[in-house]
Amino acid sequence: MAHLTDGTLRRMVDDPDAKAGADAAHLDGCAECQARFKTISDDASSIATLLAVPEARVDVGRAFETVMRVPKAQPALGLRLPFLPPRTRPLTLAFVAAVAAAALVVVAFAAGGFFFQPTTVKTVPITVADIQALSQLADYGTVTWTKEPQLQATTSAADAAAIAGGMQPPVVAQLPAGVSTTVTYGGMSEAQATFTFSAAKAAAAAAAKGQTPPTLPAEMDGATLTITVGPAVGEIYGNMNKPTTGSSTDQINLPQLIIAKSASPKVTSTQVTAQQLEDYILAQPGISDQLKNAIKAIGDPSTTLLIPVPIEYATSTPVNVQGVEGVALGDNTGVGSGVVWVKNGSVYVVAGSIKQSDAIDIANNLK
Amino acid sequence: MGINLGARHMTAARTDDDAFQALFTAEYGRVVGIANRVLADPHEAEDVAQEVFIDFHRLHSASADYAPAWLHRAAAHSSLNRLRGARRRQKREFAQAIEEGERTLDPQKQLEMDEDRRRVREALGRMAPKPAAVLVLRAGGLSYAEVAQALGVGISQIGTLLRRAEDTLRKEVTRGTPN
Incomplete structure (x- = not known):
């Protein structure tokens, strides 16, 4: 019998039950493996000592109250591409910040012709630090809704289409096994927000932080x-949760599978060029080299929708969906995946707690 | 944690909040424990744990099968991220802690303990995310099966990953030791 692997020996240190059977018999009769076992066991206990910390005493009840005081999630329709930093929550929360960053990166690439409409998608790896740096852009101007989004969950596709100005929710050819057939539709009207840069605000923000910001051109x-987003429609398979507080019906959580279609976001600008915006964003203090490189690597900013992917949590791969180039996102834990693509002026998203191959399959068969 | 589909519309919100509370009660201590292994600071560990739960609650169902694995993984990565970001600040704080340590009953011992703790955290921060996560998840009291689920790898790989990570950490700590 071959010698035992380090992994097997390491497991034997932790798990007495693993010391049974052929492996145990080998160990008993093999001086070499016994010596390695000793080394591995010694290392394991010295590392355990090194990592030892005084136990944290927690008050679970109080902690739960703290957590529940944080405002509940906004609609998780998947195609709500918010570019407004949330007003009520700390920006350190990765997801919220990621969404804000999505918009800001889109904003960053408002193209040279002062007009931007994506026709393809690319992903950008991001870290939480990157996002926090980007969120500072909100200190350099004012964001206002010029057309507030109306978002509503409905029980029929027709109702959703009515809210979305006639856009029909895509139809799934076949659901993967295990996905609930309970479906809820959602529609969002076209929404528009305007960001106005302000030199005075930028100076004040920098002064408040005691930092020197990049000079505002x-x-x-x-x-x-x-920025114009929507209209958008979608359907959500799985159990829906409505919040206990508040009477609005537009708050949705817990998607098992989300299918969404949205008119491509459009960005128009005055006075500045894409290059100026890009330079300005890249000059923000705290942006990682990784993000800089990623942004610079994107080929044609006027036609590319950037999707930020948190480095720690997900991977992305280019895929061909319905004859166009799309991006497949897969959580490294294997618990969720999604596909995003742009076709005929619309952004499509298929995402959920499903396998990536299922997501791509649904995407390809979407009608 | 099955949900009655028929009564969904009336009870879904309640059910999910209840499920979240149950999940919180079951996992909060362990999530703090994982973060505390990394940060060696119970208060900061609680901060991380609460952010992790808030993030989770925002995006996921508390009755999802993957809920504990998601929380454990997020606890490890968030706290490791914080450790890396805060390394410089922590150096200062540890220096302060050492000064305070000198005033305690057994100054020499306290000093050594603080110094060890600082060196180990620095070494953890230098390691790649995955091996660092394996170490802190296991040290945080997770079983091999739970570590495997949190990291999305087969349980048969955990022994090997753990052994390699321990070897790396030991070398990193030695590397960081002043002669």
């Missing part, structure tokens, strides 16, 4: 970016 003062 003169023509950027008063420049505006107008």
